[in-house]
Amino acid sequence: MNRTPVTVIGLGAMGRALAAAFVAAGHPTTVWNRTPGRAVVPGAAHADTAADAVAAGPLVVACLAHYDATTEALADADLTGRSLVTLNSGTPSGARSTAAWATARGARHLDGAIKNVPAAIGAADTQLYYSGDETVYAEHEATLRVLGGDTSWLGAEVDLAKLHEYAVGGTLLPALLGFFQGAALVTARGRTAASLVPHTAKWLAMIASVLPTLADEIDRGEYTDPQSSIGLFHDAVPYDHEVTAEAGLDVAWHEPMHDLLRRAVARGHRDHSIAALVELLREPA
Template identity: 60%
Template sequence: MTGNIRMPSTVPVTVIGLGSMGRALAEAFLDAGHPTTVWNRTPERAAPLVARGAVRAEGVEGAIAASPLVVTCLTTFEDTRQALEGGVGALRGRDLVTLNSGSPAGARATAAWATSHGARFLAGAVKNVPSAVGAPDTLLYYGGDRGVFDEHGTTLRVLGGDTVHLGDEPDLAALYEMAVGAMLLPALVGFFQGAAAVQARGLPASSTVRFAGKWLDMIKSLLPVYAEEIDSGDYTDAASSVNLFLAGAAHDDELAAEAHVDTSWIAPLNALLGRAAEAGHGEHSIAALTEVLRLGGNGAEQRKLTVHH
């Protein structure tokens, strides 16, 4: 018996795009009690969600019209616009949140497209795997209309407890997604190379996991130090210099010959070290590579940095 007690309302949500991540998003909304409408070009993908209480829309226009908050999870911004094109008439008055990969330019184009059809727009990114959706420490960040974030913040936090609004610019999540995501492939390829090397000695790849984890923890601990050096433009306090890394590069060919592993993917990185040394950064912190990566720039004095909180 509830008497005069009003139960908290749960905003109806539509999820468009039901790949592994899209399904996880819809499941999180369902678990939190949100009336959830789903749509995918392949209708069969909706079946497990319908079994859990979701409503499958017959078409994309109906899916958009079903909820004030529409969350898309497709591969790119271009895919998102294509998928929604058939239902643009229903976008007016809706709040559109995109959770996909893509460039800042793609986010800006999609923001302009969405607002031209009368929708408010927020572009975000899920910084974890589908199985982590809904966890208290799962990070999602968003850029775009602050009003959308403020109005739906409680609903969006259902997807992850570490939920951040980066600013009103609609491309900020895409910018940070690419900036942070740039670390992923080099780190993974480094691990795969190490796995191949230890297997060449008859040892299991699993034997490296503990040590690789400790190594990643150490790298994580250095990030604030390097960020401060980059923001200040002062690389003179070099705990690990460019020349130190350059000296270690000579061992790559030895490892390749001994373990029969392909280390050629490292060659461009070693070339970057050489360019930094030639530019006078040899005895500077390894963070000085940022200056070599900065096309058309000549150092800290030419940088225009904007910090968003």
């Protein structure tokens, strides 16, 4: 079976993982890195310039730090007729401007987001999503699915992948801080952080199970039949202070959340679903 030749631009930890996955799947893979020789991908051809790497195949996957780094790296490359897939960090506006830049240079552009760590690249449940030129996605879907089995196209608006990256990724730091706080709490009592892992994982699974109900409440704008009310969370704030003060923890990161709860109660949302907080978040700061 003929495999589409792929070029990978950028060989950080994620870029190396992407290139290695293409090589393992039998795709002729050409790579380029800003610092020659700093990163090696066995089985891949290492180009001297980004322009040479781009010339090696029809599908170019850029995995650099941000959009400006991508456009800078590809400034001298001939993108005419190439399919450019950007898998870098950035914002929705960056995705839009990069799409315009790529299109003006004769490329078809697809933007994407990787929702996992480098070690998970190639796994059946690794999630990636894309937005932009549907013809690029349709033509190269099988090749892109090499990077993760949970691969989808969100729509023709090129900034949708980045929009979803921020919308989904917004849960990461708060969830990790919650775990770190719990780890600080139990280790202060001589227990291990590892002892929390099975219980926290079960808790996160419970949270996942209620997301469809909360999303439905938000989509309908109807919060009057709550499973968990804002008042329940609001009234637990003193307990947060008591437990963490007893352990001597710095939990200043709680205050913006507590303030949001106080404002929601003041607005008359005490007996409404916790999902009603979205109404306050929709207001400009």
